[in-house]
Amino acid sequence: MSDPLARKRLLIVYHTQSGNTGRLAEAVLEGARDFEETETVIKPAAQAGLDDLLTAHGLLLGTPENFGYMSGMLKDFFDRTYYPAEGLTVGLPYAIFVSCGNDGSGAVREIDRIALGYRWRKVAEPIIVRKEITAADLDRCRQLGATLAAGIAFGMF
Amino acid sequence: MHHLYYCPGGGLGHIARAHRVMAALAPGEPYTLVSASPALRRADVRCGAGAIELPRTLERDRTAHRAWLTRLLVSLAPCCLWVDAFPAGIVGELCDFCWPRGVLAQHIARRLRWDVYCRRLDGAIPDYAAVHAVESLPALQAMVLRNCTDTVAPLELPLAWPRTPSPLAVAARVLVVHSGIPAETAALADLARRESPGTKPLVVGTDTGNPDTLQAFPVWPMFAQAERIYSGAGFNAVLEARAAPHKHRLMAFERALDDQAARLADFTRETEVRARLSTFGQQSA
Ligand SMILES: Cc1cc2nc3c(=O)[nH]c(=O)nc-3n(C[C@H](O)[C@H](O)[C@H](O)COP(=O)(O)O)c2cc1C
Numbered sequence: 001m002s003d004p005l006a007r008k009r010l011l012i013v014y015h016t017q018s019g020n021t022g023r024l025a026e027a028v029l030e031g032a033r034d035f036e037e038t039e040t041v042i043k044p045a046a047q048a049g050l051d052d053l054l055t056a057h058g059l060l061l062g063t064p065e066n067f068g069y070m071s072g073m074l075k076d077f078f079d080r081t082y083y084p085a086e087g088l089t090v091g092l093p094y095a096i097f098v099s100c101g102n103d104g105s106g107a108v109r110e111i112d113r114i115a116l117g118y119r120w121r122k123v124a125e126p127i128i129v130r131k132e133i134t135a136a137d138l139d140r141c142r143q144l145g146a147t148l149a150a151g152i153a154f155g156m157f
Numbered sequence: 158m159h160h161l162y163y164c165p166g167g168g169l170g171h172i173a174r175a176h177r178v179m180a181a182l183a184p185g186e187p188y189t190l191v192s193a194s195p196a197l198r199r200a201d202v203r204c205g206a207g208a209i210e211l212p213r214t215l216e217r218d219r220t221a222h223r224a225w226l227t228r229l230l231v232s233l234a235p236c237c238l239w240v241d242a243f244p245a246g247i248v249g250e251l252c253d254f255c256w257p258r259g260v261l262a263q264h265i266a267r268r269l270r271w272d273v274y275c276r277r278l279d280g281a282i283p284d285y286a287a288v289h290a291v292e293s294l295p296a297l298q299a300m301v302l303r304n305c306t307d308t309v310a311p312l313e314l315p316l317a318w319p320r321t322p323s324p325l326a327v328a329a330r331v332l333v334v335h336s337g338i339p340a341e342t343a344a345l346a347d348l349a350r351r352e353s354p355g356t357k358p359l360v361v362g363t364d365t366g367n368p369d370t371l372q373a374f375p376v377w378p379m380f381a382q383a384e385r386i387y388s389g390a391g392f393n394a395v396l397e398a399r400a401a402p403h404k405h406r407l408m409a410f411e412r413a414l415d416d417q418a419a420r421l422a423d424f425t426r427e428t429e430v431r432a433r434l435s436t437f438g439q440q441s442a
Pocket of ligand 1: 018021065100104
């Protein structure tokens with residue numbers, strides 16, 4: 001039996017090298033966990049696997065932008081799960097958060113392209129935090145977590 | 158140590174669940190079933206439990222229903238009252254209900270169409286010493302139940318339960334198992350014939366008007382010998398299908414308070430995910 005109390009599961013998959021995306025991920029997690037009807041699971045991309053993805057009802061993807069792209073580790077998560085998960089995650093609600101120096105658009109665009117392949121559904125605007133992380137940025141991240149957590153619990157997406 | 162299991166729903170499913178719950182939580186202890194199902198008159202359905210038929214006349218009169226239940230609880234003084242499926246009763250008869258002194262009430266929660274069910278309620282759901290969730294519950298239902306108890310815990314029910322021996326030695330390759338209306342049974346039998354041409358499926362159910370229908374309870378002991386089993390997507394059917402998903406074909410039927418389509422969708426997905434994970438493993442780096 002899966003989770004018998006039917007707490008739907010929100011999965012946060014992220015990678016961080018120097019800690020910035022990690023801070024955003026923590027804020028996203030905090031916001032999501034405020035909403036206890038949803039179980040929120042957070043995994044560094046390297047540790048996230050097929051089972052995490054297939055048991056998720058919603059997905060939050062966090063990455064730094066490196067060379068105008070997502071981090072290699074997040075890309076690796078997609079590489080490992082794309083074919084094994086084929087057809088089983090259609091319609092999965094997702095959203096993105098990015099930490100970067102000055103741009104961030106390349107990472108978001110490329111994640112969206114891959115998400116199109118999985119046929120996931122983007123349910124919130126991406127959060128792109130450039131340079132320093134402010135308290136307002138962390139607030140936006142908390143809100144993103146809470147929005148996804150509440151939305152999947154009540155089937156709003 | 159006598160338990161009272163209150164399952165006012167009319168179907169056999171409530172009774173099968175009652176036996177499973179008692180096997181899991183009060184093994185070997187005596188219990189009495191309270192149900193509106195006429196099937197309760199059959200000894201095989203009772204499986205050694207006591208039975209009290211809920212008078213039909215109470216269906217539309219909540220006040221009388223409450224009074225009847227209070228009298229029952231006071232006179233039987235069970236060590237525990239188990240309230241099946243409907244936390245505030247099937248028509249809201251347990252709204253604002255005060256358990257008589259000394260009655261320990263526990264709720265067995267299965268998936269409900271909460272949006273429909275809550276329209277039957279005109280007061281608060283009573284407090285429970287514990288709520289046992291026997292399957293995935295919709296978020297709203299889980300949230301409401303957390304407010305009427307301190308303990309909500311998952312409960313995995315067994316496939317089998319001890320029963321009075323029934324000498325049923327009929328074996329069939331293809332079974333149609335259903336206790337719904339004849340049209341639903343016919344739909345299942347049609348599917349069975351289409352998928353296994355040339356085989357005559359054995360229909361097991363409650364349709365006493367049909368001489369081709371075998372009345373047997375419980376049916377799960379026949380599953381080991383069957384190759385294909387066709388049934389609805391009620392709680393018990395899905396629990397039984399989990400033991401051998403490849404054998405079972407389930408069809409979701411419309412029910413006022415039960416969301417069979419959602420249960421079937423969850424089961425199908427669970428089966429697919431399990432198959433995929435066993436092919437690919439966990440796939441983390
Ligand atoms: C190798 C490398 C390449 C980068 N490329 C970009 C880039 O293309 N665009 C950008 O806006 N920032 C770029 N940055 C800056 C990072 O995205 C930024 O420092 C981010 O906050 C790092 O996140 P982290 O602390 O979670 O690793 C790059 C940083 C590194 C180390």
